[in-house]
Amino acid sequence: MNTTISVEICPRGVTTLRLQRPDRGNAFNQTMLNEVYAALTDLAADPSVRSLVLRGDGKHFCTGADMSSRGGSDTGVSLSDTLHLLDIFPKPVMGVIHGGCVGGGLAIAACCDVVLADTHAFFAVPEVRLGLAPSVALTGYFLRAMGPRAFRRYGLSGERIGSADALRLGIAHEVTESGAVDARLEQLIDDFLHCAPLALAEFKGRIALLTTSATPSNANDGPRGLERSPEAAEGVAAFKEKRKPVWYPSFN
Numbered sequence: 110m111n112t113t114i115s116v117e118i119c120p121r122g123v124t125t126l127r128l129q130r131p132d133r134g135n136a137f138n139q140t141m142l143n144e145v146y147a148a149l150t151d152l153a154a155d156p157s158v159r160s161l162v163l164r165g166d167g168k169h170f171c172t173g174a175d176m177s178s179r180g181g182s183d184t185g186v187s188l189s190d191t192l193h194l195l196d197i198f199p200k201p202v203m204g205v206i207h208g209g210c211v212g213g214g215l216a217i218a219a220c221c222d223v224v225l226a227d228t229h230a231f232f233a234v235p236e237v238r239l240g241l242a243p244s245v246a247l248t249g250y251f252l253r254a255m256g257p258r259a260f261r262r263y264g265l266s267g268e269r270i271g272s273a274d275a276l277r278l279g280i281a282h283e284v285t286e287s288g289a290v291d292a293r294l295e296q297l298i299d300d301f302l303h304c305a306p307l308a309l310a311e312f313k314g315r316i317a318l319l320t321t322s323a324t325p326s327n328a329n330d331g332p333r334g335l336e337r338s339p340e341a342a343e344g345v346a347a348f349k350e351k352r353k354p355v356w357y358p359s360f361n
Contacts (some may be wrong), residue, residue, distance in 0.1 A: 113141040116148050121297050122159030124152055131167025132214035134209060149194045160201040160301045161293065163221065165208070169310040170230070173212025173342045176239075176345050186214055189246040191236065196250075197317050199310035201301040202352040205294060206230045215245050218280065219254035221296055222313075226281040229289050231236070234260070238267040240344030240354070241336060254280050 115127045126148060137145075162310040165171055174188070188264045195202065195217065204221035211233045218224050218232070234251055236243050243251060251260050255278045263270055275281040285292065285293050303310070347354040 111148070113138070114144045114148060115150070118155075118158060121298075121302060122157050122161065123302075124160070125162045125164060127245050128151075128163075128165040128171055130166075130175075131169075133175055133177070134169040134172035134204060134305050135167065135214070136172045137188070138175045138178040139185045142188060142191050146186040146191045146194060149191070149198060153194075153199055155171065156306075158200060159297060159306060161198060162298075163202065163204045163217065167208075169209045169214075170206045171214030171217055172209045173214050173235075176348055184338035188216075189244065190251060192216055192220055192246065197313070200306070202303075203294065205290060206232075207287070207290075209233070211235060212243075213247065215280070216250040216255065217272075219250040223283075224281045225290060225294060226272050226284050227287040228272050228274060228284055228345055229287065230272045230275070230281070230284075232280055233267060233269050235266045235267040237265065237309045238344065238350055238354075240338060240340030240342070243344060254278075273333070286345040304341060 112128050113128070115129055116124060117127075118124045126145070128137075128141065128145075130136060130138075147283055153160060192213075198220075201223070202221045203223045203225060204218045204220060206224060206226040207230055210218050210226075212235055213231050215234060232300045234243060248260075251264065253348065254260075254265065257279050270278070270280065272281065278282045283293065343354050
């Protein structure tokens with residue numbers, strides 16, 4: 110029984126996977142990673158599933174890792190493993206983005222075949238503001254989503270990327286008014302349903318083979334000392350306490 114996600118398959122084989130931690134901005138903890146990974150494994154093997162739609166309940170799509178659970182149990186699958194499974198998912202994947210799509214949430218979007226964002230959505234890679242750096246695996250997905258030049262800017266600054274800039278950079282394929290998202294999604298779903306399932310799976314497999322930035326899960330994180338650094342401890346504490354970190358210069 111899932112506690113952090115829901116999975117619904119309609120008669121046409123369109124599956125909606127919803128992130129359901131709205132009180133935490135759908136930030137993922139270990140339980141959510143385990144449940145998403147298990148669901149993706151089952152859905153990939155189910156011939157009745159024709160496409161996958163990813164959505165989030167509440168105010169945000171996904172605000173990345175849950176900082177309140179940082180340092181807890183790591184028993185289960187990693188974010189890198191989960192992203193890799195999503196990236197090679199053999200059916201079309203559509204991400205419907207509203208609110209914040211931040212950090213690992215943006216990496217999830219980068220693994221989608223189509224990203225449909227509403228006009229109020231925003232994206233960010235905020236790790237450096239927490240005294241951290243994106244893992245090697247996540248960096249590959251971020252580079253693919255926005256290209257190296259844009260990633261240098263937004264990864265180094267941690268600033269928000271509005272929906273219009275996300276469209277310009279290629280992070281989002283389309284931006285739609287909130288009230289029109291579902292109608293546009295139905296059109297996309299219908300387009301995919303016109304396509305042969307085995308041909309789609311073969312096509313996605315060839316893309317995975319030829320795309321070097323489809324980072325394998327065994328390229329996980331590299332050195333992890335930064336996560337235990339004083340900077341990281343201060344950055345996470347400042348985030349939780351909703352204050353500026355000590356490295357932000359004061360002008361008194």
